[in-house]
Amino acid sequence: MGSKDKAVLKKILRHIESIMTYCKDCHSLGDFSADSMRLEATVFNLMQIGELAKESLSDEIKVQITSIPWQQIYGMRNRIVHGYSGVNMQIVWDTVSVDIPMLHKELKSIIETNA
Numbered sequence: 462m463g464s465k466d467k468a469v470l471k472k473i474l475r476h477i478e479s480i481m482t483y484c485k486d487c488h489s490l491g492d493f494s495a496d497s498m499r500l501e502a503t504v505f506n507l508m509q510i511g512e513l514a515k516e517s518l519s520d521e522i523k524v525q526i527t528s529i530p531w532q533q534i535y536g537m538r539n540r541i542v543h544g545y546s547g548v549n550m551q552i553v554w555d556t557v558s559v560d561i562p563m564l565h566k567e568l569k570s571i572i573e574t575n576a
Contacts, residue, residue, distance in 0.1 A: 462575045466522040470572055473513050476506040477565045480557060490554040503557060504541055504548070511538020528567050533560075 462470075480503050487493040494500055514523075514534045523531050537556060540548055 462522060462525075463519065465517075466519050467572065467575060469513055469517045470522075470568060472517075473510050474565070474568050474572060476510045476513075477561055477568065480506045480561050481565060484557050484561075487558070490551060493554050493557065494550055500550075500553075504553065507553070507556065508538050508541050511535055511541075514538075526571060528571075529564065 483499045483503050483506075484493060487499075493503075511534050514531055515538065523529075537552075540552075
């Protein structure tokens, strides 16, 4: 793995960790959406993750790392950027509560393995 790709993966990991920090006390969609600042900060970080994954990572590394659903990450970014008012908050909450912890674990392992 090249140093540029590794740096981008670390940036993605920092955005994931920010989301996890913002949402650590959320146990439901109601908890999550009760605080507009938390919701907006989380959505911003999801957009950043998608943008970094799409534009900054090499195609080679995306082909090599098949355990990460790159297309879904881009899809979430596109939904947010191109239609925020139409974004289904249940999908965002499911992403935050289910997918983000799994992505964190996987990405952290990949980075540590390639240290």
